[in-house]
Amino acid sequence: MSEELTRAQRDYAALVERGLSLDLTRGKPSAAQLDLSAPLLGLPGETDFRAADGTDCRNYGGLRGLPELCEIFSGPLQVPADQLVAGGNSSLQLMHDSIVHAMLGVLPGAERRWADEERIAFLCPVPGYDRHFALCERYGIELIPVPMTENGPDLEVVERLAAADAGIKGIWCVPKYSNPDGVSYSDETTARLAAMPTAAPDFRIFWDNAYAVHHLTDEPAEIADILAACAEAGNPDRAFVFGSTSKVTMAGAGVAFFGSSPANVAWFLKYAAKGSIGPDKINQLRHVRFLKDADGVRELMRRHADLIRPKFEAVDRILSQELGGTGLATWSAPKGGYFISLQVPEGCARDVVKRAGEAGIALTPAGATHPYGDDPRDSYIRIAPTYPSQEELELAIQGLATCVRLVGYERRG
DSSP, rough: OOOHHHHHHHHHHHHHHHHOOEEEESSSOOOHHHHTTGGGGOOSOOOOOTTTOOBTSSOOOOOOOHHHHHHHHHHHHTOOOOEEEOSOOOOHHHHHHHHHHHHHHHTOOOOOOOOSSOOOOEEESOOOOOHHHHHHHHOOOEEEEEEEEEEEHHHHHHHHHHOOOEEEEEEEESSSSSSTTTOOHHHHHHHHHHOOSSSSSEEEEEEEETTTTBBBSSSSSOOOEEEEEEHTTTTTSSSSEEEESSTTOTSSOOOOEEEOOOHHHHHHHHHHHHTTTTOOOOOOOOOOOOOOOOHHHHHHHEEEEEEHOOOOOOHHHHHHHHHHHTTEEOOOOOSSSEEEEESSSSSSSHHHHHHHHHHHHEEOOOTSSSGGGOOOOOOEEEEEOSSOOOOHHHHHHHHHHHHHHHHHHHHHH
């Protein structure tokens, strides 16, 4: 038995003995982050309930949401304000509704409803976001993995598949600080996605710009304007843009956005009107009062970064101390977003997650970063550093590193 394995076994036994109960499973804001938006709870006040145009926000109507809120997020989401819809608190809900509307209604440029197609498939850059995959699975949409590169999805694969298969109706994209690797798409990637030939006339890019303003450094990533790129390429209806304030203000009481071409917005509102008379405009108004403008958003996000940057730095520091030079792991160093991607030797991720769980450290299941929960290399582990306290996070990452050493050295023999 190697000296490294003996030490790892001893360290793991001590870890289990501590009886920890730590959770790194989801990318949630911490209580301290939510406290930054505490003034929302007192807004808009008992008498200040009218929108900029005089609309009484207490009443029905306004399916598009408040124009002044769309103005605030137009720049960050790169969508003209009059092509942006402000809805409820969940962008995932808007993605869900977009798929359902495409299933039951005819998209601009489509020949028929998706429900009438023999087969529907989406391209899924991997590693990716498990909730995107689960949403497709719910409606029987086939998931086709596409490798990620440092500039976004592998375009050689994407272009070949999209051009050859009319059953492929869309692609999931998290274009800035992608979940979980932290990759931001290059301008070339955006331009090629916008212009590529597709066998399906109603192919859609689901552009989930979830981390549009979630920077960790003073050098924020900049990405190209997908709607402008699609229009320039002669495919103005190709992209659906999604975003939200879920990790800007209060995660469970924010505002989500849908943006696209005028034709797509009209299509979306036509079907949305069957299920809603209008969103929570009081909540939207309180966001307008609190954020005020795009500069207000930037200042709030700077304060978020001050809270979570030390956590990302701690993960990198501890992994470097515990695993650097061992050959047992590599990990991402994102400049924004909410996740860190840890790669362990092939065939080890599930065992690492299992050992961590037995030691009281809950992690996102191995495989969650891939369609159907199946990482063929069994090597990706997603780390969500934001929610725990600094002390809890550091304990959890030290414990995770111990589990990586244990499993890795066991495999080496």
